[in-house]
Amino acid sequence: MSQENSVGRAVVYVKLKDGVLDPQGSTIKRALEDMGYQGIKDIHFGKMFEITFQKDVKSKPEDLIDEICRKLLTNPVIEKYNFEILK
Amino acid sequence: MSQENSVGRAVVYVKLKDGVLDPQGSTIKRALEDMGYQGIKDIHFGKMFEITFQKDVKSKPEDLIDEICRKLLTNPVIEKYNFEILK
Numbered sequence: 001m002s003q004e005n006s007v008g009r010a011v012v013y014v015k016l017k018d019g020v021l022d023p024q025g026s027t028i029k030r031a032l033e034d035m036g037y038q039g040i041k042d043i044h045f046g047k048m049f050e051i052t053f054q055k056d057v058k059s060k061p062e063d064l065i066d067e068i069c070r071k072l073l074t075n076p077v078i079e080k081y082n083f084e085i086l087k
Numbered sequence: 088m089s090q091e092n093s094v095g096r097a098v099v100y101v102k103l104k105d106g107v108l109d110p111q112g113s114t115i116k117r118a119l120e121d122m123g124y125q126g127i128k129d130i131h132f133g134k135m136f137e138i139t140f141q142k143d144v145k146s147k148p149e150d151l152i153d154e155i156c157r158k159l160l161t162n163p164v165i166e167k168y169n170f171e172i173l174k
Binding site: 007013015025028031032035037038039040041042043044045046047048049050051052053054055056064068071072073 | 134137
């Protein structure tokens with residue numbers, strides 16, 4: 001398989017920025033308390049995207065994934081993200 | 088700080104099982120194609136929970152987190168999960 005045809009994989013993790021209200025997290029925390037789990041201090045909810053992409057000889061996968069994160073996957077006002085390119 | 092009062096952290100990753108329809112993933116893939124990203128082969132959507140918990144000398148954190156995953160955080164019919172306990 002030539003370089004042009006090879007496929008890459010990345011995982012993007014999206015979290016709410018510190019201080020942003022996390023209703024899903026607090027709801028789950030309260031539900032756990034109601035179920036008797038008193039030891040849970042905090043729960044933060046986040047999203048995850050597993051992306052399979054065609055590798056492009058002309059550009060780095062890091063640049064592609066970062067661009068997609070900024071343009072579509074995240075809301076930079078309230079969310080932060082990081083990603084890893086899987087080998 | 089004694090063992091009883093120390094705090095542990097875990098991250099849970101929840102994904103749809105293979106073969107389960109992933110409407111969020113396909114919507115994002117289509118949106119990216121419309122935006123001109125033709126090289127995206129596949130996108131899978133997942134959830135992530137960051138949990139901070141009180142460590143309990145009587146039980147292992149792995150057991151607590153696994154129990155919470157099965158009882159509340161995931162739907163075992165369509166979802167699979169894994170987690171890591173952060174040091």
